[in-house]
Amino acid sequence: MSRKKSKRMIEGSDWTLEGLELADAEIARVARSYGLDCYRHQLEIITAEQMMDAYAAIGMPVYYHHWSFGKHFLETDSRYKRGQMGLAYEIVINSDPCIAYLMEENTMAMQALVIAHAAYGHNSFFKGNHLFKQWTSADAIIDYLVFARNYLSDCEERYGIEAVEQLLDACHALSNLGVDRYKRAPPLSLVKEKLRQQERAEYLQAQVNELWKTLPQRENVAAPVSEKRFPEEPEENLLYFVEKHAPLLEPWQREVVRIVRKIGQYFYPQRQTQVMNEGWATYWHYTLLNTLYDEGRVSDGAMLEILQSHTNVVYQPPYNSNWYSGINPYALGFALWRDIRRISEAPDDEDRSWFPDLAGKDWRENFEFAMHNFKDESFIAQFLSPRLMREFRLFSVLDDDSQSRLRVDAIHDERGYRELRQKLAEQYNLGNSDPNIQVWNVDVHGDRSLTLRHFVHQRRPLSAQHEAVLEHLARLWGFAVRLEQQDASGKVRLLAEKKTEKRRQGGI
Amino acid sequence: MTVRIVDRRQDSRNKSSVNRGRFLRRFKGQIRKAVADAIARRGIRDLENGEKIGIPAGDISEPQFHHGRGGMRDTVHPGNDRFSTGDQIERPSGGGAGQGKGKASKDGEGLDDFVFTLTRDEFLDIFFEELALPNLVKRQLARIDEYKRVRAGYTQTGVPTNISIVRTMRGAAGRRIAIGGPYSRELRQLQAELESVLDEVPANEDEVRRLQHEIEVLKAKRQAIPFVDPFDLRFSNRIRVPQPSTQAVMFCVMDVSGSMDEAKKQMAKRFFMLLYLFLNRNYEKIEVVFIRHHTAAEEVDEDAFFHSRETGGTIVSSALKLLRDVIVARYASSLWNIYVAQASDGDNWNEDSPVCRELLSESILPLVQYFAYVEITDGEPQNLWEEYSKLQAGRDGLFAIQRIAQAGDIYPVFRELFRRRMT
Numbered sequence: 001m002s003r004k005k006s007k008r009m010i011e012g013s014d015w016t017l018e019g020l021e022l023a024d025a026e027i028a029r030v031a032r033s034y035g036l037d038c039y040r041h042q043l044e045i046i047t048a049e050q051m052m053d054a055y056a057a058i059g060m061p062v063y064y065h066h067w068s069f070g071k072h073f074l075e076t077d078s079r080y081k082r083g084q085m086g087l088a089y090e091i092v093i094n095s096d097p098c099i100a101y102l103m104e105e106n107t108m109a110m111q112a113l114v115i116a117h118a119a120y121g122h123n124s125f126f127k128g129n130h131l132f133k134q135w136t137s138a139d140a141i142i143d144y145l146v147f148a149r150n151y152l153s154d155c156e157e158r159y160g161i162e163a164v165e166q167l168l169d170a171c172h173a174l175s176n177l178g179v180d181r182y183k184r185a186p187p188l189s190l191v192k193e194k195l196r197q198q199e200r201a202e203y204l205q206a207q208v209n210e211l212w213k214t215l216p217q218r219e220n221v222a223a224p225v226s227e228k229r230f231p232e233e234p235e236e237n238l239l240y241f242v243e244k245h246a247p248l249l250e251p252w253q254r255e256v257v258r259i260v261r262k263i264g265q266y267f268y269p270q271r272q273t274q275v276m277n278e279g280w281a282t283y284w285h286y287t288l289l290n291t292l293y294d295e296g297r298v299s300d301g302a303m304l305e306i307l308q309s310h311t312n313v314v315y316q317p318p319y320n321s322n323w324y325s326g327i328n329p330y331a332l333g334f335a336l337w338r339d340i341r342r343i344s345e346a347p348d349d350e351d352r353s354w355f356p357d358l359a360g361k362d363w364r365e366n367f368e369f370a371m372h373n374f375k376d377e378s379f380i381a382q383f384l385s386p387r388l389m390r391e392f393r394l395f396s397v398l399d400d401d402s403q404s405r406l407r408v409d410a411i412h413d414e415r416g417y418r419e420l421r422q423k424l425a426e427q428y429n430l431g432n433s434d435p436n437i438q439v440w441n442v443d444v445h446g447d448r449s450l451t452l453r454h455f456v457h458q459r460r461p462l463s464a465q466h467e468a469v470l471e472h473l474a475r476l477w478g479f480a481v482r483l484e485q486q487d488a489s490g491k492v493r494l495l496a497e498k499k500t501e502k503r504r505q506g507g508i
Numbered sequence: 509m510t511v512r513i514v515d516r517r518q519d520s521r522n523k524s525s526v527n528r529g530r531f532l533r534r535f536k537g538q539i540r541k542a543v544a545d546a547i548a549r550r551g552i553r554d555l556e557n558g559e560k561i562g563i564p565a566g567d568i569s570e571p572q573f574h575h576g577r578g579g580m581r582d583t584v585h586p587g588n589d590r591f592s593t594g595d596q597i598e599r600p601s602g603g604g605a606g607q608g609k610g611k612a613s614k615d616g617e618g619l620d621d622f623v624f625t626l627t628r629d630e631f632l633d634i635f636f637e638e639l640a641l642p643n644l645v646k647r648q649l650a651r652i653d654e655y656k657r658v659r660a661g662y663t664q665t666g667v668p669t670n671i672s673i674v675r676t677m678r679g680a681a682g683r684r685i686a687i688g689g690p691y692s693r694e695l696r697q698l699q700a701e702l703e704s705v706l707d708e709v710p711a712n713e714d715e716v717r718r719l720q721h722e723i724e725v726l727k728a729k730r731q732a733i734p735f736v737d738p739f740d741l742r743f744s745n746r747i748r749v750p751q752p753s754t755q756a757v758m759f760c761v762m763d764v765s766g767s768m769d770e771a772k773k774q775m776a777k778r779f780f781m782l783l784y785l786f787l788n789r790n791y792e793k794i795e796v797v798f799i800r801h802h803t804a805a806e807e808v809d810e811d812a813f814f815h816s817r818e819t820g821g822t823i824v825s826s827a828l829k830l831l832r833d834v835i836v837a838r839y840a841s842s843l844w845n846i847y848v849a850q851a852s853d854g855d856n857w858n859e860d861s862p863v864c865r866e867l868l869s870e871s872i873l874p875l876v877q878y879f880a881y882v883e884i885t886d887g888e889p890q891n892l893w894e895e896y897s898k899l900q901a902g903r904d905g906l907f908a909i910q911r912i913a914q915a916g917d918i919y920p921v922f923r924e925l926f927r928r929r930m931t
Contacts, residue, residue: 017513024511042512050516053523068570070531073524074624078560081625097512104517119511165534169570176572318587327586395588397597399581408595411588424584435573460579468571 009292010302015108023112024119030291031120035364036284038123039138040097043115047104051091052076054101058267059091061099062145064152064259066168092118094126094270096138109302113309116288121281128372129276131269141266147194148259155252167253170472171239171260176434178239178261179268201251234438234453238473239264241439247448248478257476272375272430279333280371286310286334316392327424332392336379339388340366350386358383381425386417396423401459435462440484449480454495456487467496474498532630538563539626543634544919562621636786640928641756641847642878642905655748666743675742683740684733691730698723756845757795758787759831760813763852765802765822772884775912776851777814779882782922783849784810797834801827807834824856824892828867832875841875848876849925854883854890865895868907873899879907880925886913905929 009026011019020043031038046054056073057063093099100118102111126132156164171178235241239261243254270277293303316331317323343351344363352359358366370383395411396419410416410423426432440453450473454462466483474481480499486492532539542561591597626634662675702719705712760780764773787794798813799805802820805827831848839846856864873879883893889911896909910921 020513044514044516046516056524065526065530067530067534070527073528078624173571316586319585392586393588394584394586395591396582396584401578406597406599408591408593411591411593416593423582427584435575437573458580460575463574463576465571466573469573
C-alpha cells in the first residue's frame with residue numbers, strides 16, 4: 001500500500017544518524033503492526049575495536065577485570081587481524097532499555113538489518129520468553145555488573161590482585177555447574193544488593209561457624225549421627241554450595257563466589273534458547289524488512305544486500321562439507337519459525353495430524369505461545385515437523401565406543417521422524433551436554449572433606465580437565481575434595497581426590 | 509517516540525587493556541620464554557618490533573567439567589545423501605563422529621599454541637624487565653635538564669586554578685575581623701548607651717534618635733566590608749627545582765678480528781644490539797661509545813659498529829688503550845657513571861692478554877662502575893678468559909665475565925649481566 005511517493009528509508013550505502021532514526025521509526029511501525037512487544041531500546045554505534053572489547057566481556061558494557069577476558073580479547077584480535085574471522089554485525093544486551101550495538105563499518109542496509117534483528121527480534125524475545133522473565137531482571141543487570149566490578153576492584157585493593165584472581169579462577173572453573181536449573185533465582189537489584197551485602201556477609205559467617213562448631217560432643221550422644229549425609233539431598237549448584245557452606249572462606253570471598261554465580265545464572269537462559277532466540281530474531285528481520293520492501297520503502301539494491309547477508313546467516317552446510325561444524329542455530333531456528341507460520345496458514349494433511357493445535361490457527365498467536373513457553377529442547381521436541389526434517393535431510397548417528405563402527409539409527413523417513421526429533425531435542429538439552437555432577441556429601445564430623453558425585457550418562461567419561469577443576473574446588477573448600485563416579489548400574493568408584501591443608505597458608 | 513542513538517565511537521577504545529595487561533602479567537613466565545626464543549630467531553634490524561608470540565595452550569586453559577571422548581553419543585547431522593537406517597559407517601579417523609566442537613581436550617598432545625601479538629612496548633617491557641645498570645650512583649648537577657615542581661608557599665598572584673581556598677578565606681576572615689572589629693566595639697558601646705538612655709524614665713527622644721542613627725550608620729559600615737576582597741586572594745605557588753641527574757656512558761667494545769667468524773660476529777652484534785636497545789629504552793640520557801678493534805682499535809658510530817665488515821688480526825689491548833684514553837679525555841670519572849661491555853672470541857695474541865689484564869686492573873677498573881666481558885666461543889675458554897678470570901676475585905658487582913656458545917645464550921647471559929641487584 002504505497003502512499004503517493006513513499007520515501008525510501010534506505011538511501012545509498014552510507015548510514016547517517018537521520019537515516020538510522022528514520023529506519024528505526026519505520027521498522028518500529030511495522031513491528032507494531034505485527035504486534036511485537038519490546039523493551040525500549042537504545043542504539044549504540046561502535047568501532048570494530050570496541051566490538052572486540054565487547055566480545056571479550058561477553059557483550060556486556062561493564063564487567064570485572066580478569067585475565068581470561070584479556071585472553072579472549074587477544075584471541076579475537078589476532079584472528080580478526082589475520083582475516084580468519086569476521087566480527088558479528090551486532091551484539092544485543094538483555095537489559096531494559098535493551099542496548100543494540102551497531103558497527104560503524106556496516107552499510108545502511110546492514111544497519112537496518114541489525115536494528116530489525118537485534119532491537120526488535122531479540123528484544124521482544126528477551127521480553128516475552130519465560131526463561132528470561134523468570135531468571136533475569138533486565139532492568140537490574142547493568143547496575144549489578146557495575147556493583148560487581150566495583151566490589152571486585154575494592155577487593156583487589158584490599159586483598160591484592162592475586163588473591164582475587166585465584167578466587168575468580170576457581171569460581172570460573174565451576175561456573176558451568178554454578179546455576180540453578182530448576183529453582184527460580186530472586187531478582188537482582190543494585191540497591192538491595194548493597195544494603196544486604198554487609199548483613200549477608202556477617203550472617204553467612206555466623207551460619208558457617210554454626211555448622212562447623214567443633215565443641216566436643218557429649219559422650220552419651222551416640223555416634224550414628226554420621227549416617228545422615230550433609231547435604232541431605234544432593235546439590236546441583238556447586239557454587240551455591242561453596243558460597244553457603246565452604247568452611248574457610250572469608251566473607252568477601254563468599255561475596256565474590258556469589259557474584260560469579262549470579263552472573264552465570266543471568267547468562268544461562270541464553271545458552272538454553274540459542275536456536276529459538278536466533279531463529280526468532282532472524283525470522284523477524286526477514287519479515288519486517290520484506291514488509292517494508294513490499295511497501296516500497298526499501299530499494300531493490302538494499303533489499304538484495306539484506307537478502308544476501310540473510311542467506312549467508314541461514315546457510316546450513318551438509319555434514320560432508322568442509323564448512324560443516326554442526327547444525328547452524330540460525331538456520332534451524334529460522335526454518336522452525338517459518339514452518340510454524342506455514343503450518344498455521346497453509347497446513348497439509350501431514351501437518352494436521354502432527355500439529356492439530358497449530359494447523360489453521362492464527363499464526364501470530366501460535367508464535368506468541370511458542371516464544372513464551374519453550375526453550376530449545378522442548379521447542380524442537382514440539383515443533384520440528386517431518387517436512388523440515390526432510391528439508392534438512394537430517395539423520396542421526398550413534399557413536400558407541402564399544403562398537404567398532406558408527407551406526408545410522410534414524411533418518412528422515414516415516415520410521416525415523418519421532419526418534420530423530422527426540423534425538424535432536426536431546427542434543428539441545430544442557431542437562432545432557434554438561435556432565436551431571438552434584439555435591440554428594442560433606443564429612444561434617446570427620447575430616448570435613450567434600451565429596452562430589454558424577455552420575456554417568458550413557459557411559460560418557462569426564463574429560464581429563466576434571467583434575468584441574470578439582471584442584472580449584474579444593475582451594476575454595478579448604479579441605480580434601482573427592483570426586484566419585486556412579487555408573488548406570490549404581491556402582492560407585494573414586495575418580496580423583498585432592499587434599500589441601502589450607503589453614504597455614506592464610507587465605508586462599 | 510524517537511529512538512535513542514548513542515555514538516560511542518569516541519569513547520575509550522582500550523576497554524580491554526586492563527584485561528590484556530592481566531593476561532600478560534599472569535603468564536609472564538611463559539611469555540618471557542617465548543620472547544627469548546623469538547629474539548634468538550630474529551635478525552638484527554627487526555629486533556625491536558612487536559612480536560607474534562605463541563605460548564602452550566595447555567598452560568592457559570580454563571578448566572571446567574566437561575565430557576571426554578567415549579561412551580554413547582547420538583548426533584544429528586543435516587544433508588543426508590546416502591544413508592538409510594541401520595547403515596554402518598567406518599569411524600572417521602581423527603575426531604569422533606563429526607564432533608561439532610573443535611575443542612581439543614587437555615590430554616590431546618597436538619595442542620596448538622595460543623598465538624597472539626605483543627605490541628612493541630609490551631615486547632620490550634617484558635624483555636628488559638628487572639634489568640638495570642649496576643652502581644648507577646654518581647649524581648651531579650652539571651647538566652641540569654630535569655626539574656621537579658615543588659610547593660613553595662603562597663603568592664598573591666596566579667592563575668585561578670591555583671587559588672588556595674583555605675588560605676584565601678583565612679585571610680579574608682582576618683581582614684574582616686581587623687576592619688570590622690572597631691566598628692563592632694563602637695556598636696556595642698552605642699547599644700549600651702542606647703539602653704541606658706531608654707532606661708531613664710523620661711527617655712530623651714533626641715538622644716535616642718541620635719544614637720539609633722549612629723547605630724544604623726555603623727551597621728551599614730560593617731555591612732559594607734567585603735566578604736572576600738581581591739586583596740585576600742592567595743595562590744598556591746610552585747617552583748621548579750633542578751634535579752640532580754645521573755650521567756652515564758656505555759662503552760661497547762667489540763672484537764672484529766679474523767678469528768671471529770661471521771656467526772660469532774652476528775652473536776656479538778646481537779648482544780650489543782640488545783644492550784643498545786635496553787639503554788635507549790630504560791635510560792633517557794645515556795651516551796654510548798662504540799669501539800671496535802682488530803689489531804688496531806677505532807671509535808666508530810653506531811651504524812659502522814653494527815653493519816660494517818672490516819676485519820684483521822687481534823690485539824685486544826689496543827681497544828683497552830683507546831677505551832682508557834677516551835675516558836680520560838672525555839668522561840671524567842668523578843662526574844660520569846662509566847660502563848663497559850666487551851665482546852670477543854677470546855682468541856688474543858698470546859703476549860697481549862697479560863697486558864690487557866694489567867690495563868684493566870691498573871687503569872680501567874678503578875674508573876668504571878661495571879665491566880662486563882662476554883666471550884663468544886663454543887669451545888674451551890681462550891687465553892683472554894683465563895687472564896680475565898684472575899681479576900674476578902674481590903670484584904663482585906664490578907667485573908663480570910660470561911660465555912656465549914650459541915644464539916640462544918645471548919638473552920640469558922644478557923639478563924644475568926644486567927639483572928637488577930639489591931643495592
